[in-house]
Amino acid sequence: MTHTTDQCAARPPGRPRSERAAKAIVDATLDLLAEEGGVAGVSIEAVAARAGVGKTTIYRRWPNKEALIIDALAALKGPLPEPRGESLREDLYALAKAFVADKSDKKRVDCYWSVLGSSERYPELMDRFTREIVEPRREVIREVLRRGVASGELRPDLDVELTLWILTGAVAHRTRAAGAGPVPEDYAERVVDALMTGLAPR
Template identity: 85%
Template sequence: MTHTTDQCSARPPGRPRSERAAKAIVDATLDLLAEEGGVAGVSIEAVAARAGVGKTTIYRRWPNKEALIIDALAALKEPLPEPRGVSVREDLIAIARAFVADKSDKKRVDCYWSVLGSAERYPELVERVTREVIEPRREVMRAALRRGIASGELRPDLDVELAQWIITGTITHRARAAGAGPVPVDFAERIVDAVLAGFAAH
């Protein structure tokens, strides 16, 4: 029996199998992190069972559960916008909006606090998550603040690290505040305008 070129080249629609498997693995990892067991409840065996794949499929991409958790958490993050540099206010609002989006998703918050709250038991994992996932995002905000100082929009004596913590810390606290309800859609603009009142050059 012969096959036409079209028959031979046909592929089922949708994502390639390997990509679908990777997504299932990441989703399973996040589901386990968000559940009561947290980091302790994540194992290669548990992820494989939840994702419906073999353990060898996981080990082809990730050497251990720590590497898998780090990639899964990174996949949760909203992509940070590329600051346009038009003004420090516009840059900070764009970055703050991405932070608000991260903190407004309950599953994302539950997954992150599951890991960050396990520092005593998993110090190396928490250190890697902080260094590889969280710090690069904080550095984007620091860079925007430094540009604001260089352009004269912000005070030359501004403590960049403190300013970054004021913005990100306020967003994090507001998102987790009990009984406060969803984060308002204009919260990024309001927090940036409030802090710029103190940060701006006079």
């Protein structure tokens, strides 16, 4: 019997089923993190029910809920803009602007604070979160600052680690400050300019 191309089943348009399932699982995990207020409120059973998949579908990709949460947070955060290296100010401004956008997203912030608030009960999860998600982003900023020292745009005795915390802290605390209102559009630029004024070579 001869088979024609018309008899062959065509792949339906859109994402493959496995990709759609993975996205549904990640979205469900983030929703539960944001809504339940902590890691304890997330379970494989709850994620499966909300995502509309079986638990075995989740376990094929993730060995436990901690691994699932780490991957979900990584997908939520996304990469920082790639520093171009042409101007220290422009690189710091691009990074600060990305941090403002990240910290201004309520769902993202709720998820992050859910993990931070669960750090004593889930220390290994917190360690992975810091090591795999937070530290690589911090290292991008450190590299930009080191390059600024090497180029002479920043003081040779710059405390890179302290400067990192000043920059990220100015963004993180402003976006969560009660009663402060929306973050001004030029806030990231003002933070960078104030920082560079104090850190420029004497």
